[in-house]
Amino acid sequence: MVETVVVVGAGVYGAAVTASLARRGARAVVVDAGAPAGGTSGATFSWINSCGKQPRAYHELSVAGMEAHRRLAAEAPDGGWYHEGGNLEWADDDLGRERLRTKVAGVLAYGYDARWLSRAEVLGLEPGIDPARLPADEIAYFPREGWIEPAPLVHHLLSGALSRGAELVRGDAVTGLEVTGGRVRAVRLASGRRLPADAVVNCAGPQAARIAAFAGLVLPMRNASGVVVCTSAVAAVSVSRVVHGPRVHLRPDGAGRLLLHTPGIDGAVRASGAVEQSAIDELLEAGRALCPGLRAATVEDVRIGERPIPGDGLPVLGRVNELPNLHFAVSHSGVTLSVHAGDLVAGEVLGEDHGDILAPFRFERF
Ligand SMILES: Cc1cc2nc3c(=O)[nH]c(=O)nc-3n(C[C@H](O)[C@H](O)[C@H](O)COP(=O)(O)OP(=O)(O)OC[C@H]3O[C@@H](n4cnc5c(N)ncnc54)[C@H](O)[C@@H]3O)c2cc1C
Structure with a gap:
């Protein structure tokens, strides 16, 4: 019987899985090497969509992800993180x-x-x-598309889970998995702590391949850098939804700020980790050209994230046949998918059968 589940990673996926486990009565321990929402989930455009997702099963999963966000925010007293403006x-x-x-x-x-x-x-x-x-x-x-504020969403999911008895371990990296007799028995942490586990869920985002390797599994990933630029607050700008223009993508980012992105700026991350200033300037100029009210805006923040992209671009979800108490919840478009897909994965950890929905996304396809 599954009683204690260790969730590796406290981004949108780890938070969603932990919340769903706790809601079903399991004892969840979520471990993050840093802070919740401090990874890719803190540096995302967070557009909720299924706009051109292929194949059909991926489209349907994304549509269900959009619906799950809508439902969660409607049910929560503090659901203001969800913005469905199209x-x-x-x-x-x-x-x-x-x-x-x-x-x-x-x-x-x-x-x-x-x-x-x-x-x-x-x-x-x-x-x-x-x-x-x-x-x-x-x-x-x-x-029906929109965007979410990732940090308040992660906070909502985790605080609900903690109030149901989940434990959050922060600032302590997973450094190994103890595997014997075809099962994961425990998770080892950098601090020396050992967490016995009836099941483990790998929600480590761009580091998911490393966690898989601790269990002797090869998870092909082709992660890529991503950059979003946050402007200073400008009273004169009134963009209220996600906008994809030919030279700039933008959306509100709260308190009069806008978040800017183009695929081009993702390629401007240098080996040092810094983003080329000319690319940032160009993006701000494109934003100003589209929304003249941005003329007075400056760059307040440049957020760099690593997109967790499984080898074939599709999510990796659910149990591993070879190690049936090890589970994955890893994908790009994870903001769109996490609330729904995390719930499916949590259900499967505790014995629910979501086989049909998860079949196209299993680890074994590699
Ligand atoms: C620029 C950009 C734009 C994007 N735009 C969109 C979008 O519009 N819509 C959308 O749906 N998605 C978008 N994405 C993708 C989306 O942000 C990610 O799919 C999602 O945030 C991944 O969440 P996660 O929880 O899997 O990973 P993360 O948020 O990275 O969380 C993983 C966590 O695991 C922890 N961790 C790693 N290794 C260890 C370890 N050894 N031990 C313990 N903890 C560990 C990390 O500290 C981290 O907190 C975008 C991404 C980027 C970068």
Whole structure:
């Protein structure tokens, strides 16, 4: 019988798994080498979506992830971390427009909510955007998408779990797993502490392959750097939803700040770990061009995260056949997925059968 479950990592996945375990009555111990939400979950764009996710099973998992966020926030007295304002996206060249048409047609065929808006309609939603930067029409709008504030979400999940008897160990890295007789028996920590475990869930994000290696397993990962730039607070900017323009992606980041991103800036992380200043300047300029109210803004924070990307790009979820009490909850798009996928994984740890849903995402496919 599973009584004590050690969860490795306290990002969005670890917090979601721990909360679900505690809600089901298990004793969960969540261990983080640093602080909760101090890893990738603290440096994310955190757009909640299933916009162009393939194959269908991944799309459905993401849609269920969106629904789980909506439900969790609605049920929580402090659910203000969840912002469902939709997402706007357009292109400025023929190839981009063709890709966007294909994407919209694809998600509509899956029954996902998407529609085309005109410039005038978009300006009604987002008056802070420079009209000259918008095409006259063919602006895609995905109304059920949104974004979340990761730190308050992680705090909510963990504080609920702690009030149900879970334990949080912070600032202590997992340095080994004791495996005998085809099962993980205990987790060893850098402090020398040994945590006996009936089951272990690997939620170590970009470090998941290292935790897997402690059990003799090879988890192929192709992690990549990601960067988001947070502006200073500007009263003149009134962006209220996720916006994907051709040269800049942005969303509110609370208290009058905006969070900026483009795929281009992800490639501007130097070997030293710093981000090239020219790329940051260019991104801020692109933000100012799109939203003139940003002219007075400066860069307040540059957040660098490591995207945890399993080898084939799809999530790795659920038990390992070879070691049936070791479980994975690792993926990119983890903010979208974690509340739902973490709950499925926690249920499986405690003997629930979610085999059909998790089948496409099992470790064994590698
Ligand atoms: C720039 C950027 C933009 C992104 N945009 C989006 C988006 O718009 N939408 C979306 O859904 N996703 C997005 N993602 C991806 C998403 O942020 C991640 O998938 C998600 O945050 C991963 O969460 P996690 O809990 O798995 O990992 P993490 O948040 O990294 O948590 C793992 C934790 O494990 C701990 N840990 C590691 N090794 C050990 C050890 N040995 N012992 C103990 N603890 C350990 C770490 O300290 C860390 O706290 C983005 C990522 C980046 C970087």
